[in-house]
Amino acid sequence: MRSDRDWNRPSTGARIAAFAGLAFLHLPVWVILLYAFTTEDRTYQFPPPGLTLHWFAVAFAREDIWAALRLSLAVATVATAMALVLGTLAAFALARSRFRGREAVTLLFVLPIALPGIITGIALLSAFKLGGIQPGFWTIVTGHATFCIVIVYNNVIARLRRLPQSWIEASMDLGADGAQTFRYVLLPQIATALLAGGMLAFALSFDEIIVTLFTAGHERTLPIWFFNELFRPRERPITNVVAVTVVLVTLVPILLAYRLTRPGTTEPNL
Amino acid sequence: MTAAIELRGVGRRFGSVTALEQVSLAVAPGEFFALLGPSGSGKTTCLRLIAGFDRPTQGSVLLDGEDVTATPPFERNVNTVFQDYALFPHMSVADNVAYGLKVRGVPATARRRSALEVLGLVQLEELADRRPGQLSGGQKQRVALARALINRPKVLLLDEPLGALDLRLREEMQTELKTLQHRLGITFVYVTHDQGEALSMADRIAVFREGRIEQLDAPRVLYVRPRTAFVARFVGSANVVEAHVAARLTGEARPFAIRPELIEVLVPAQPVRAGAITCEGRLEDVQYHGAASRWHVRIDAGPVLTAARPESEPAGQMPAAGDRVLLAWSPESAVPLVEGPPIP
Amino acid sequence: MMRVLSAKLYGRRGFYLALLLLPPLLWLGIVYLGSLLALLLQSLYAIDEFTARIVPELTLATYRQLLSHPANVDIILRTLGMAVAVTLAAAVIAFPVANYMARHAGPAMKGFFYVGVMMPMWTSYLVKVYAWRLVLAKQGILSWFVDQLGLTPALEGALAAPVVGGPSLASSYLGMFIVFVYMWLPFMILPLAAALERVPDSLLQASADLGARPGQTFRNVVLPLALPGLAAGSVFTFSLTLGDYIIPSVVGAPGYFIGMMVYQQQGTAGNIPLAAAFSVVPIVLIGLYLALAKRLGAFDAL
Numbered sequence: 001m002r003s004d005r006d007w008n009r010p011s012t013g014a015r016i017a018a019f020a021g022l023a024f025l026h027l028p029v030w031v032i033l034l035y036a037f038t039t040e041d042r043t044y045q046f047p048p049p050g051l052t053l054h055w056f057a058v059a060f061a062r063e064d065i066w067a068a069l070r071l072s073l074a075v076a077t078v079a080t081a082m083a084l085v086l087g088t089l090a091a092f093a094l095a096r097s098r099f100r101g102r103e104a105v106t107l108l109f110v111l112p113i114a115l116p117g118i119i120t121g122i123a124l125l126s127a128f129k130l131g132g133i134q135p136g137f138w139t140i141v142t143g144h145a146t147f148c149i150v151i152v153y154n155n156v157i158a159r160l161r162r163l164p165q166s167w168i169e170a171s172m173d174l175g176a177d178g179a180q181t182f183r184y185v186l187l188p189q190i191a192t193a194l195l196a197g198g199m200l201a202f203a204l205s206f207d208e209i210i211v212t213l214f215t216a217g218h219e220r221t222l223p224i225w226f227f228n229e230l231f232r233p234r235e236r237p238i239t240n241v242v243a244v245t246v247v248l249v250t251l252v253p254i255l256l257a258y259r260l261t262r263p264g265t266t267e268p269n270l
Numbered sequence: 271m272t273a274a275i276e277l278r279g280v281g282r283r284f285g286s287v288t289a290l291e292q293v294s295l296a297v298a299p300g301e302f303f304a305l306l307g308p309s310g311s312g313k314t315t316c317l318r319l320i321a322g323f324d325r326p327t328q329g330s331v332l333l334d335g336e337d338v339t340a341t342p343p344f345e346r347n348v349n350t351v352f353q354d355y356a357l358f359p360h361m362s363v364a365d366n367v368a369y370g371l372k373v374r375g376v377p378a379t380a381r382r383r384s385a386l387e388v389l390g391l392v393q394l395e396e397l398a399d400r401r402p403g404q405l406s407g408g409q410k411q412r413v414a415l416a417r418a419l420i421n422r423p424k425v426l427l428l429d430e431p432l433g434a435l436d437l438r439l440r441e442e443m444q445t446e447l448k449t450l451q452h453r454l455g456i457t458f459v460y461v462t463h464d465q466g467e468a469l470s471m472a473d474r475i476a477v478f479r480e481g482r483i484e485q486l487d488a489p490r491v492l493y494v495r496p497r498t499a500f501v502a503r504f505v506g507s508a509n510v511v512e513a514h515v516a517a518r519l520t521g522e523a524r525p526f527a528i529r530p531e532l533i534e535v536l537v538p539a540q541p542v543r544a545g546a547i548t549c550e551g552r553l554e555d556v557q558y559h560g561a562a563s564r565w566h567v568r569i570d571a572g573p574v575l576t577a578a579r580p581e582s583e584p585a586g587q588m589p590a591a592g593d594r595v596l597l598a599w600s601p602e603s604a605v606p607l608v609e610g611p612p613i614p
Numbered sequence: 615m616m617r618v619l620s621a622k623l624y625g626r627r628g629f630y631l632a633l634l635l636l637p638p639l640l641w642l643g644i645v646y647l648g649s650l651l652a653l654l655l656q657s658l659y660a661i662d663e664f665t666a667r668i669v670p671e672l673t674l675a676t677y678r679q680l681l682s683h684p685a686n687v688d689i690i691l692r693t694l695g696m697a698v699a700v701t702l703a704a705a706v707i708a709f710p711v712a713n714y715m716a717r718h719a720g721p722a723m724k725g726f727f728y729v730g731v732m733m734p735m736w737t738s739y740l741v742k743v744y745a746w747r748l749v750l751a752k753q754g755i756l757s758w759f760v761d762q763l764g765l766t767p768a769l770e771g772a773l774a775a776p777v778v779g780g781p782s783l784a785s786s787y788l789g790m791f792i793v794f795v796y797m798w799l800p801f802m803i804l805p806l807a808a809a810l811e812r813v814p815d816s817l818l819q820a821s822a823d824l825g826a827r828p829g830q831t832f833r834n835v836v837l838p839l840a841l842p843g844l845a846a847g848s849v850f851t852f853s854l855t856l857g858d859y860i861i862p863s864v865v866g867a868p869g870y871f872i873g874m875m876v877y878q879q880q881g882t883a884g885n886i887p888l889a890a891a892f893s894v895v896p897i898v899l900i901g902l903y904l905a906l907a908k909r910l911g912a913f914d915a916l
Contacts, residue, residue, distance in 0.1 A: 014718075017710035022731070028734075028742055029734055029742070032741060086641055089637055093634035094635070099628070116873075116900075122653060122880060122893045123646075125880060126653045127645075127649040129656070145641070167358060169321070172322075172342065173348075174344075174349065175374055177342075184358075184369070209739065210857075213877065230744060239744070255733070343624075344620075345621060
C-alpha cells in the first residue's frame with residue numbers, strides 16, 4: 001500500500017499548499033482565543049498589550065448573556081428532540097422502501113439544508129405573517145426543527161443503509177416481531193448515529209442566526225445577542241469571551257459526533 | 271403423510287419482472303431438498319417465500335399442511351441460515367444463538383444453557399463469549415447454524431450457506447451438515463448454485479431456470495436422465511446434440527445428451543463394438559485434467575463433442591491435434607431430450 | 615398485543631410505511647413547503663405606496679419593481695459576481711488540500727486533515743465572522759503581519775484599486791471576498807476529497823504505465839473524475855454566497871447584496887412582498903446553476 005503511493009509522492013509545493021489551506025481555516029479561531037484574554041478594551045490592537053482573565057468574570061456576571069444562553073439552550077433542546085423523532089421516522093420510512101413519488105419525498109427531506117437559510121427564514125416569516133402568528137419561542141423552534149430534521153435524517157439513513165437487510169430478516173426468522181427487532185437489533189445499531197445526529201443538530205441550532213433573525217421577533221438567542229454586539233461594540237472584550245464560550249459549547253458535541261460516526265466513513269453527514 | 275412444505279402454483283412478480291412462475295412442489299418431512307440453479311433463476315426467491323420474508327403474488331405456501339401464505343416470518347416454525355450469516359455484531363456468540371429464545375421470553379439462565387448446548391452441537395462452546403467479528407468464516411457459519419437450530423424448527427432453510435467458504439472447508443461442512451441433518455431429523459431446504467454440492471448432499475433436487483422448475487428428481491436420475499438440454503448442461507457437463515445433427519448420426523431427428531465420460535475415442539482403423547453409434551471427426555485439442563483428459567473433437571456432422579477419457583486411453587499411438595479420430599458410444603448412453611426453451 | 619399488531623402490519627408494508635412517514639412528511643410538507651408557497655404568494659402581492667400596507671391581490675407589480683430599478687439589478691449582479699468569484703477561488707484553494715488529504719496522506723494524516731477541515735466548518739458561524747473583523751481591522755492582526763513583512767505598500771496598493779478596494783480590508787469587497795472564501799472553503803474541500811478518494815490508485819498507475827506524465831494524468835484522469843465533487847462543492851459555495859446577509863453587513867463595502875435586501879425589506883421597510891421577490895432570485899439562480907452543471911455533465915461520473 002505504502003509503496004503504491006511512493007511513486008505518486010506529492011511535490012513539496014503541493015504539500016505546502018495543502019498545509020497552507022488548512023492553516024488558513026484555523027487562523028481566525030485562534031485569533032478569537034487570543035483576544036478573549038487581551039487587556040485592551042477599545043481597539044483590535046495586535047499584538048495585545050497584555051493578557052488577563054478579567055473579562056471572563058465580567059461576562060459571567062451579565063444577566064442578559066445568561067438569559068440569551070438559556071433561551072438558546074432551550075430552543076436547541078426542543079428542536080433537537082423534535083428532530084430526533086421526526087428525522088428517525090423519516091429515515092426508517094425511506095431507507096429501503098420503493099414507492100411512487102419517493103424521489104420527490106427524498107428531495108423534500110434535504111431541501112431545508114440545500115436551499116440557503118435565508119429562504120427558509122423569509123418563507124417561514126411569510127407564512128407566519130399570512131397566518132397571523134406572533135413570533136416567539138415556538139416560531140424559533142419551528143425554524144430550527146425544520147433543518148435539524150434533515151441532520152438527524154441524514155445521519156440515521158446513512159447508518160440504516162449500511163445495515164444488511166438480512167439482520168432484520170434473521171431477527172424475524174428467529175421469532176422476533178417488529179417491536180422486538182427494533183429494540184434488540186436496530187436500536188443498538190443506530191444508537192450512535194442517533195446520538196451523533198442529535199448532537200450535530202443541537203450544535204447547529206445553538207449557533208443558528210440566519211433563519212433565527214427572521215423568526216425570533218423580540219426574543220434574543222445567544223447568536224442574536226452576539227449579532228447585535230457586532231454593531232454596537234460597546235464591550236468588545238465581553239463579546240470575545242462569549243465567542244470563546246460559544247466555540248467550546250458547539251465544538252465539544254461536534255467532535256463527539258465525529259468520533260461516533262467515524263468507523264466506516266470519514267464523511268460527515270451534513 | 272403431510273408434506274413438510276408445499277408450494278401450490280406459487281408466483282412472484284416484482285413490477286414487470288417475474289421472479290417465480292407457477293412453482294409447485296412438496297417436500298417430505300426429514301428430506302434434504304436442494305434448490306439448484308444459476309443466479310437469478312428464482313431459487314432464493316422461492317426460499318424467501320417459504321421463510322416468509324416475501325409473499326407470493328400468486329399461489330399459496332403450506333407448512334405441515336397449514337396455509338401460511340399470509341403468516342409473517344416470526345410466526346412460522348422454520349428457520350434460516352443466511353448466506354452472509356447475518357450474525358448480530360453487537361451481541362456475543364451465545365447471545366446470538368440465544369436470540370430466538372430471548373424474544374420468546376425464556377429467562378436468561380435457561381437460554382444461556384440451551385445456547386451452550388446447541389453450540390456444543392457445532393463444537394463451538396468455547397467461543398460462546400466472543401463477538402462475531404472475532405470469528406473466522408467457518409466459525410461464523412457454525413454459529414449461524416446453531417442460532418437457526420435453537421428454536422428446534424421443523425424446517426431449516428439454508429441459503430448458499432457454504433458459498434463464502436474455501437473449497438476444503440466447504441467439503442468438510444458438507445459432510446457435517448449432512449450428518450447433523452440425519453441426527454436431528456429436520457427437513458432441510460438447501461439453496462445452491464453448485465451442482466456438485468446439490469448432487470452429493472440432497473435427496474431430491476429442483477433445478478430452477480428463469481423462475482420455473484425445469485426438473486425435479488433424485489440426484490442420480492437428474493444426472494443420468496436429464497430431461498432438457500439446460501439440465502443436462504447445468505448438472506454435470508454434457509454434450510447436447512441438436513435434432514438436425516442427431517438425425518445424421520442416428521437417423522432420428524430428436525436432440526439427445528451424452529456425457530463426455532461415455533464417449534470412447536478411437537483411431538479410425540480400430541474395431542468398434544457392435545451396435546455402437548459412431549462418428550468421425552478431427553481432433554482439435556486435448557486438455558489435461560489430471561484423472562482424465564478432455565478430448566475436443568469436431569465431428570464431420572458439424573459440432574464439437576467432448577469426450578473424457580482416463581489418461582491411459584486410448585491405447586496405442588496417441589492421436590495428435592489435427593488427426594482424424596473416431597467417436598463411439600452405446601445407444602443407451604444417449605439421453606433423449608425434450609425441446610426446452612432455447613438456451614441463450 | 616404488540617405481536618398481533620406487528621403481524622398485522624407485516625402484511626401491509628404500505629400502511630406501515632405511511633404510518634412512519636406521515637408525521638415528518640406532515641411537518642416538512644405543511645411547515646416548510648407551506649412556507650415556501652406562502653413566500654411565493656407574498657412575492658405576488660404588492661405594497662400600497664400610500665398606506666404602506668400589503669394588498670392581498672395577485673400581481674406581478676413587485677417583480678416589475680424588482681427588475682426595473684437599476685439599483686435592484688445592480689444588487690443582483692453584484693451578488694452573482696461575488697458568488698462566482700468566491701466559487702472559483704474556493705475551488706482553487708480547496709483542490710490541493712483535498713487532493714493531499716484524499717490521495718497522499720497516510721491514515722493518521724488523513725484523520726488529522728478531516729478533523730482539521732471539519733473543526734473550523736462547525737465552529738460557530740458568527741464567531742468566525744467576528745474573528746475576521748478582528749483580523750481585517752485597521753490595526754488588526756493582518757495589517758500587523760503585513761507591516762512586519764514590509765508589505766504595507768502592496769496592501770495599500772490593493773486597497774486603492776477601484777471597486778474591490780476601500781479604506782481598510784474590513785470595509786472593502788476584497789475583505790468580504792476573503793471572508794466568504796474562508797467561510798465556505800470546507801464545503802468545497804469535503805465533497806472534493808470524497809470524490810478524489812473514490813479514484814482508485816490503479817487508474818493513476820495505469821495512466822502512468824501507459825506513458826502519461828503526472829501533469830497529463832492529472833488533466834486526463836484525476837480532474838474528470840473529481841468533477842462531480844467539484845460540482846457538489848460549488849453548489850454549496852455558490853448557493854451559500856447568494857443567500858448570506860450577515861457577512862456583507864459585518865464586513866465589506868456599503869453596496870447591498872440580495873440577502874441584505876431581503877432582511878432589510880422585511881424588517882425596517884416592512885415590505886414583505888419585495889423581500890419575498892428578492893428571495894426568489896437566489897432560488898432561480900441556483901436552479902439555473904444546477905441545470906448548467908448538469909448540462910456540462912458535471913454529475914455524469916457519479
